[in-house]
Amino acid sequence: MRKRPLILVTNDDGITAPGIRTLISVMNEIGDVVVVAPDSPQSGMGHAVTIDDTLYCKKITIDKGPQEEYQSSGTPADCVKLAVSEILGRRPDLCVSGINHGSNSSINVIYSGTMSAAVEAGVEGIPAIGFSLLDYSWNADFEPLKEYIEKITRNVLENGLPDGVVLNVNFPKSTTFEGIKVCRQARANWVEEFDKRTNPQGKVYYWLTGEFTNMDKGEDTDEWALAHNYISLVPVQFDLTAHYFIQKLNNWNL
Amino acid sequence: MRKRPLILVTNDDGITAPGIRTLISVMNEIGDVVVVAPDSPQSGMGHAVTIDDTLYCKKITIDKGPQEEYQSSGTPADCVKLAVSEILGRRPDLCVSGINHGSNSSINVIYSGTMSAAVEAGVEGIPAIGFSLLDYSWNADFEPLKEYIEKITRNVLENGLPDGVVLNVNFPKSTTFEGIKVCRQARANWVEEFDKRTNPQGKVYYWLTGEFTNMDKGEDTDEWALAHNYISLVPVQFDLTAHYFIQKLNNWNL
Numbered sequence: 001m002r003k004r005p006l007i008l009v010t011n012d013d014g015i016t017a018p019g020i021r022t023l024i025s026v027m028n029e030i031g032d033v034v035v036v037a038p039d040s041p042q043s044g045m046g047h048a049v050t051i052d053d054t055l056y057c058k059k060i061t062i063d064k065g066p067q068e069e070y071q072s073s074g075t076p077a078d079c080v081k082l083a084v085s086e087i088l089g090r091r092p093d094l095c096v097s098g099i100n101h102g103s104n105s106s107i108n109v110i111y112s113g114t115m116s117a118a119v120e121a122g123v124e125g126i127p128a129i130g131f132s133l134l135d136y137s138w139n140a141d142f143e144p145l146k147e148y149i150e151k152i153t154r155n156v157l158e159n160g161l162p163d164g165v166v167l168n169v170n171f172p173k174s175t176t177f178e179g180i181k182v183c184r185q186a187r188a189n190w191v192e193e194f195d196k197r198t199n200p201q202g203k204v205y206y207w208l209t210g211e212f213t214n215m216d217k218g219e220d221t222d223e224w225a226l227a228h229n230y231i232s233l234v235p236v237q238f239d240l241t242a243h244y245f246i247q248k249l250n251n252w253n254l
Numbered sequence: 255m256r257k258r259p260l261i262l263v264t265n266d267d268g269i270t271a272p273g274i275r276t277l278i279s280v281m282n283e284i285g286d287v288v289v290v291a292p293d294s295p296q297s298g299m300g301h302a303v304t305i306d307d308t309l310y311c312k313k314i315t316i317d318k319g320p321q322e323e324y325q326s327s328g329t330p331a332d333c334v335k336l337a338v339s340e341i342l343g344r345r346p347d348l349c350v351s352g353i354n355h356g357s358n359s360s361i362n363v364i365y366s367g368t369m370s371a372a373v374e375a376g377v378e379g380i381p382a383i384g385f386s387l388l389d390y391s392w393n394a395d396f397e398p399l400k401e402y403i404e405k406i407t408r409n410v411l412e413n414g415l416p417d418g419v420v421l422n423v424n425f426p427k428s429t430t431f432e433g434i435k436v437c438r439q440a441r442a443n444w445v446e447e448f449d450k451r452t453n454p455q456g457k458v459y460y461w462l463t464g465e466f467t468n469m470d471k472g473e474d475t476d477e478w479a480l481a482h483n484y485i486s487l488v489p490v491q492f493d494l495t496a497h498y499f500i501q502k503l504n505n506w507n508l
Contacts, residue, residue, distance in 0.1 A: 046301030046331070047364045055448075055460040077300070077365075081462065085446040107377060109494055110301045111331075116364075123361060123443045155506045164441070165496045180508040184495040187418070189377045192339040194309075205308040208335065235496040235503060240363055241438040242419045242491040249489060252409050254434040 005031035005093035005157055008083050008121070012042040012076045012100065012113025015069065016062065019099035022142035023131060024067055026149045027096060030157070033067035034092070036083040038076060043102070047116040048075045057082050076117035084124055094157060095121035098131035099142055099149075105132070105170045105222040105232060106186040106214065115168055119238050122166040127156050129167040134226060144175045148231055152180070161235075168234040172226045181230040186221035188214040259285035259347035259411055262337050262375070266296040266330045266354065266367025269323065270316065273353035276396035277385060278321055280403050281350060284411070287321035288346070290337040292330060297356070301370040302329045311336055330371035338378055348411060349375035352385035353396055353403075359386070359424045359476040359486060360440040360468065369422055373492050376420040381410050383421040388480060398429045402485055406434070415489075422488045426480045435484040440475035442468040 007027045011020040015037035027033045036057070056073040070087060072079050076097065084091060097117040104112040114130045121128035131149055133140055152169060161167070168185075171177070190210040198204055214223045222232035261281045265274040269291035281287045290311070310327040324341060326333050330351065338345060351371040358366040368384045375382035385403055387394055406423060415421070422439075425431070444464040452458055468477045476486035 041306070044303045044305040046299070046303070046370060048300040048302045049298045049365055049462065051298040051462055052295070054453075055462065056457065057460065058458075078462065081446045082448065082460065086448050086450070086460070107492070110370075110373065110377075110492055111303055116300060119364065123364075151508065155508060159506060162496075162499060165499055182500055182503040182508075184497060184500065185493050187493070192335045194336065194340050196340070199308075203310070204312075205310050206336065206340070207308060208303065208305055208332065233503065233508070234494075235499040236494045237496040238361070238364055238494070239439050239441070240488075240490045240492070240494070242416075242489040243438060245416060245419055245489040246436055246438065249436040249487065252413060254405065254409060254436075254487070 007031040007033050008088065008092040008095040009033055009035045010037045010076055010079045010097050010117045012038065012045060014038050014041045015071045017101060018138060019101050019142060022146065023096060023099050024065060026146050028065055028067060029150065030153055034083065034088060035067055035069040036072060036079045036087060038079060039071040039073055042075050042113045044111055045075050045113040046111050047077055047119065049077050050074050055082065076113040077120040080117050080120040091126055095126045095128040096131065096153065099145065100132035101138065101140060102136045103132055103134045103170060104130060104168060105226055106188040109168055109185060109236060118166045123238060127161045129153065129156060129169060131169045133171045135173045141175065145171050148177065148180060164237050164239055165235050168236045170222060170226055170232045172229050174229055178228065178230045180233055181225040183222040183225050183232045183234050184220055185234050186214055186223035187216040188212065188223060261285040261287050262342065262346040262349040263287055263289045264291045264330055264333045264351050264371045266292065266299060268292050268295045269325045271355060272392065273355050273396060276400065277350060277353050278319060280400050282319055282321060283404065284407055288337065288342060289321055289323040290326060290333045290341055292333060293325040293327055296329050296367045298365055299329050299367040300365050301331055301373065303331050304328050309336065330367040331374040334371050334374040345380055349380045349382040350385065350407065353399065354386035355392065355394060356390045357386055357388045357424060358384060358422060359480055360442040363422055363439060363490060372420045377492060381415045383407065383410060383423060385423045387425045389427045395429065399425050402431065402434060418491050418493055419489050422490045424476060424480055424486045426483050428483055432482065432484045434487055435479040437476040437479050437486045437488050438474055439488050440468055440477035441470040442466065442477060
């Protein structure tokens, strides 16, 4: 790619989160950056879109970088839609989302606002990558991630991605890494435990908690890679059809 | 299955929606029914879960049916988690979600609260089906769907579903159907058009609108089936890995 690519940056932790500020600084080295991100945290929003409410979006300045920035009242998926349709005037060459404060590996991909932005971009035909760090701390150290983010991003710009595929990149909580490992999504889930409480008015309410359970012993999974200090890279598709099961279904008595 | 199965019913249009009331009436013929559904509409919520807010859930009576019912302040995915972990005391034999007032075919599956409930159940190892009708009207006629819903449900209870697969069933807006067709998810998307307005205080805001665009000419897709008055049935998986692309990624310079 000769001329500088146009890069859309978004996230789900909100536009002031240290994770997205790091991602913006890396992207400024690679292309012309426009940021369209939520004005408040949107973690756990999955692929939510705002259809029954109004959306606000305004230009703001957060630091002295060359990027252009907009904050929106919408979800991460809304931000991508707004950017493409109202702000950029053309399809960007790349969309990056993150760096998420917390894991989006294995089954977390389906709950992830970070990945929903990447998937939304993919649906619209834009090459896209979601980046996440396995550290929920607001003050996590994102510095060691920068060189890997740049390397993966330049690979995507150079090689492209097939239609219908985006990348899900997760970093272990570490300062040095064994390298980047291409993986499949581990078969894992959350075993919920609700914390049941009573409010001052006597009304019962719950907090969602739970324990992450990896049932997958494979050494080709993202969970294995992360547990062994590798950066995991999973190609993610949004054709959810379980093609292998179609023939069997055709034998049902329907 | 000899004894009556335990069936969890949920949706994303809210517990009083005519779609879920129809679904409950069908399920009462098949098994013992427990309803855990949102207290207000949750359309477009994707796979959102409530992690930064409290969840309410209370037992209610809506009609004279034999089912037990609970309404929750949470999303459809929250409802499934609450049901399994706090209300049922055991894993149900089946989870059905819907009947959604509106389409969840093709790419709509990723925005769908209805399907997120089915997927959440699938993640927890429960056979699950999402049902939707291509009619957004609150007063849509759900009556002609009943026999097909019963047939599909009895097939799932009898044959089971493979680990990691749930069903996405969509009905065309019609009173008679050509039959049930097993399909793949069509490659389609929404081309957004935001309706930009100014509020009385002079602040710009947007409404999300858009036009659905089917780019897929295949006759094996859900869109084709629905356009030809068939009921579409797509097996949906939540391992999002694009397995076919892993080998190519391993040739990248990472």
